[in-house]
Amino acid sequence: MNLIIKNGIVYDPANGISGEKMDIFIEDGRIVEEVKDGRVIDASGKLVVPGGVDMHSHIAGGKMNTARVMRPDDINSRKKVNPGFRAESGYTVPNSYGIGYRYARMGYTTVFEPANPPLSALHTHEELDAIPMVDKGALVLTGNNWNVMNFVRERDIEKLKAYLSWLIFKTKSYGIKIVNPGGIEAWAYGKNMRGLDDTVPHFEVTPREIITNLIRANESLNLPHSVHLHCNNLGVPGNFETTIESMKLAEGFNNPERQVLHVTHVQFNAYAGDSWKTFSSGAGEIAKYVNSHDNITIDMGQPVFGSATTMTADAPAQFALHKLTKAKWGNMDVELETGAGIIPFYYSPKNPVTAVQWAIGLELGLLVDSDRVVLSTDNPNGGPFTAYPDIMAMLMSSKKREEELEKAHAFVGKATSLPSIDTEKTLEEVIQMTRSLPAKILNLPRKGHLGSGADGDVAIYDINPLETDPSREHERVKKAFSTAEYTIKNGEIISEKGEIKKEVYGKTIWVNSFREDDWNLIGDDVSRIFSFYSLELSNYGVEESWIRNSSPVEVA
Amino acid sequence: MIVLRLKNEIEVPVEMDGILPSAISGKSREEIEAMKIYHGNRIVSLGEIFHVSVEEGDEDTILCDGDFSKVKWLGSGMDGGRILVRGNAGVHCGARMKDGEILIEGNADDYLGAEMTGGKIEVKGNAGNYVGSAYHGDTKGMRGGEIIIHGSAGNFVGEKMSQGSITIKGNAGDFVGYRMSGGMITVEGDAGITGASMLGGRITVEGDCIVPPTFERTEDGLTGDFIEGGKGVLITGT
Numbered sequence: 001m002n003l004i005i006k007n008g009i010v011y012d013p014a015n016g017i018s019g020e021k022m023d024i025f026i027e028d029g030r031i032v033e034e035v036k037d038g039r040v041i042d043a044s045g046k047l048v049v050p051g052g053v054d055m056h057s058h059i060a061g062g063k064m065n066t067a068r069v070m071r072p073d074d075i076n077s078r079k080k081v082n083p084g085f086r087a088e089s090g091y092t093v094p095n096s097y098g099i100g101y102r103y104a105r106m107g108y109t110t111v112f113e114p115a116n117p118p119l120s121a122l123h124t125h126e127e128l129d130a131i132p133m134v135d136k137g138a139l140v141l142t143g144n145n146w147n148v149m150n151f152v153r154e155r156d157i158e159k160l161k162a163y164l165s166w167l168i169f170k171t172k173s174y175g176i177k178i179v180n181p182g183g184i185e186a187w188a189y190g191k192n193m194r195g196l197d198d199t200v201p202h203f204e205v206t207p208r209e210i211i212t213n214l215i216r217a218n219e220s221l222n223l224p225h226s227v228h229l230h231c232n233n234l235g236v237p238g239n240f241e242t243t244i245e246s247m248k249l250a251e252g253f254n255n256p257e258r259q260v261l262h263v264t265h266v267q268f269n270a271y272a273g274d275s276w277k278t279f280s281s282g283a284g285e286i287a288k289y290v291n292s293h294d295n296i297t298i299d300m301g302q303p304v305f306g307s308a309t310t311m312t313a314d315a316p317a318q319f320a321l322h323k324l325t326k327a328k329w330g331n332m333d334v335e336l337e338t339g340a341g342i343i344p345f346y347y348s349p350k351n352p353v354t355a356v357q358w359a360i361g362l363e364l365g366l367l368v369d370s371d372r373v374v375l376s377t378d379n380p381n382g383g384p385f386t387a388y389p390d391i392m393a394m395l396m397s398s399k400k401r402e403e404e405l406e407k408a409h410a411f412v413g414k415a416t417s418l419p420s421i422d423t424e425k426t427l428e429e430v431i432q433m434t435r436s437l438p439a440k441i442l443n444l445p446r447k448g449h450l451g452s453g454a455d456g457d458v459a460i461y462d463i464n465p466l467e468t469d470p471s472r473e474h475e476r477v478k479k480a481f482s483t484a485e486y487t488i489k490n491g492e493i494i495s496e497k498g499e500i501k502k503e504v505y506g507k508t509i510w511v512n513s514f515r516e517d518d519w520n521l522i523g524d525d526v527s528r529i530f531s532f533y534s535l536e537l538s539n540y541g542v543e544e545s546w547i548r549n550s551s552p553v554e555v556a
Numbered sequence: 557m558i559v560l561r562l563k564n565e566i567e568v569p570v571e572m573d574g575i576l577p578s579a580i581s582g583k584s585r586e587e588i589e590a591m592k593i594y595h596g597n598r599i600v601s602l603g604e605i606f607h608v609s610v611e612e613g614d615e616d617t618i619l620c621d622g623d624f625s626k627v628k629w630l631g632s633g634m635d636g637g638r639i640l641v642r643g644n645a646g647v648h649c650g651a652r653m654k655d656g657e658i659l660i661e662g663n664a665d666d667y668l669g670a671e672m673t674g675g676k677i678e679v680k681g682n683a684g685n686y687v688g689s690a691y692h693g694d695t696k697g698m699r700g701g702e703i704i705i706h707g708s709a710g711n712f713v714g715e716k717m718s719q720g721s722i723t724i725k726g727n728a729g730d731f732v733g734y735r736m737s738g739g740m741i742t743v744e745g746d747a748g749i750t751g752a753s754m755l756g757g758r759i760t761v762e763g764d765c766i767v768p769p770t771f772e773r774t775e776d777g778l779t780g781d782f783i784e785g786g787k788g789v790l791i792t793g794t
Contacts, residue, residue: 070693071693072691072692072693073691073692073693073694073695074693075693076691076693
């Protein structure tokens with residue numbers, strides 16, 4: 001069926017359209033130049049933008065279910081019955097249906113899970129398959145993998161490339177994620193990596209070597225997405241220096257299409273000072289570096305005041321957090337590949353540390369250029385993704401930030417520059433940070449824009465951008481972005497004014513990187529390592545036919 | 557006074573959250589009968605399950621006459637008034653109540669007064685497990701108010717409680733005051749394992765009980781649980 005969105009006020013930063021009154025046409029699920037007839041949506045006086053793209057949101061995988069088990073309080077805190085559809089429960093760790101419905105209500109249509117442990121890839125895909133409404137994908141964890149570290153030590157880039165392409169294919173992932181390179185392996189011995197030149201026990205490699213070689217392999221394989229890095233020393237005062245040093249590892253690599261390194265949830269890695277007492281913001285330094293280097297992109301990892309569930313493969317960092325807060329702690333070991341830690345958390349405006357974390361996230365969002373920083377909460381680490389509209393409003397309104405700052409601990413004024421920042425992102429910039437930029441960073445040519453050939457994923461919000469001043473009317477902006485008037489997925493209306501209209505199951509996008517020759521190169525090495533696994537090689541990985549709507553991307 | 561009597565014996569439990577003295581005061585019998593409750597997974601009106609009558613007495617009182625052991629969430633979230641149960645009460649009775657009074661002449665089931673913040677509950681018979689406790693995953697149990705049980709109670713009395721008082725005139729089961737951080741529990745009879753992982757507050761057991769080895773004897777009595785760095789006080793009769 002065709003769809004015509006008439007007279008909307010369109011923002012499409014990727015195609016240079018900023019507040020133009022125009023019509024959007026969708027035919028067979030894709031955006032086209034024009035269609036003769038079809039269902040018409042009158043969008044006059046309303047904002048029309050591409051469907052949202054969340055490039056970093058924990059929505060599937062083993063740790064998500066463990067968090068649900070650990071947090072019956074969270075599951076019980078929100079319940080919603082959707083007549084004719086599935087029920088929702090939970091706040092920071094909702095059930096799978098809740099995740100899909102809430103993204104759809106907010107006008108988001110694409111979500112990527114950034115931590116897929118190879119050994120539990122099947123679980124990740126089973127969960128992604130259970131999430132309705134959105135297109136999705138996953139990034140495979142590689143930074144502490146025994147094979148990767150072996151090939152890095154042996155300086156065998158060809159084997160490393162072959163292994164990565166096999167691993168991505170085997171786990172049906174979209175790209176490479178690194179979490180605390182070397183640190184999670186060291187955690188098996190009760191240690192961590194404290195700098196880029198620490199040595200991983202028994203592997204004699206350093207985080208510096210792991211990151212550099214994975215970037216080299218990633219670029220050489222010509223994978224669509226760049227290396228996606230969660231830096232060492234997460235959550236440690238003074239860690240901004242490690243973050244900038246890690247960013248410098250991308251110098252010398254270049255890709256005309258995109259960045260060569262995406263550093264994620266940078267707020268957690270942008271701390272200055274040397275203890276929680278002298279804790280302050282390192283966001284300014286990081287912003288300066290990112291703004292002057294076009295091969296780096298970041299996302300915010302913005303904390304939201306209220307309840308959160310921290311979940312990350314960075315198990316040693318989570319143990320440190322558990323020691324700090326004494327909250328309940330879940331730890332997972334993923335054999336020869338990675339680990340995970342889960343802890344419920346509460347960001348309080350009254351607590352000096354969490355208030356400063358909140359301010360650092362905003363500093364990054366405001367100080368870094370809008371073509372380099374993506375809006376994220378590292379859902380649910382900084383808070384649930386449902387807080388995005390609130391963050392959008394804060395980025396666009398210094399008045400709203402002032403109101404929030406009044407509630408926050410006075411330490412924010414000493415430890416960060418947030419009170420003196422009067423930058424206000426424009427609506428176009430915020431649309432870029434939530435749509436076109438994440439799509440460009442992930443290298444999804446059919447997402448995040450409304451040009452001909454793009455997927456027919458459109459969000460229509462009940463706000464007239466030409467007659468609204470986001471700085472003053474931030475409440476209205478937040479309200480409008482919280483509940484899309486219409487969310488359109490592949491030309492079908494899936495949500496209208498917060499009500500689910502149609503349940504659809506999106507594609508799972510992965511990269512078909514494997515070539516037969518690869519296995520000849522690494523078969524012996526990988527088979528040898530498999531003698532230490534609890535699983536047979538023949539039972540490892542995910543078959544394409546097991547995925548509900550498989551959508552492989554071929555590598556050029 | 558509103559009197560509720562079961563029309564027929566019920567097999568599938570009904571859920572009475574929302575049927576509170578403050579919610580019914582000023583309503584006519586017909587309006588009360590039309591109020592909605594869950595019966596299993598069906599939504600029914602109160603009048604389908606109960607015979608409702610208005611009798612002489614205080615306006616803000618609900619009298620539940622008969623065996624209400626299949627009636628869940630009685631008086632949960634209550635913010636004033638009185639509920640009298642002339643018989644047994646079902647699970648979650650008085651859970652999260654803020655104010656008011658519940659008197660149960662028979663026995664109470666599990667989760668009596670769980671996470672309550674104020675008000676008073678008195679049970680003439682016995683109570684089940686989790687009296688004044690936290691719900692799973694929550695960090696705090698009872699946060700205020702008073703519970704008096706004339707009979708005995710099951711396991712996990714006052715689990716994670718932080719304020720208020722619980723008195724058991726009979727015996728209590730295992731894990732009395734598990735992870736409690738404040739408030740007071742008195743057991744006039746015997747108890748099982750008592751005070752484990754206690755962080756603060758005071759437990760008195762007049763009869764016998766099992767004290768974990770992680771308590772120290774000081775001039776206040778037994779203090780602990782030191783494995784948690786706790787500063788609770790445990791007074792035992794023996």
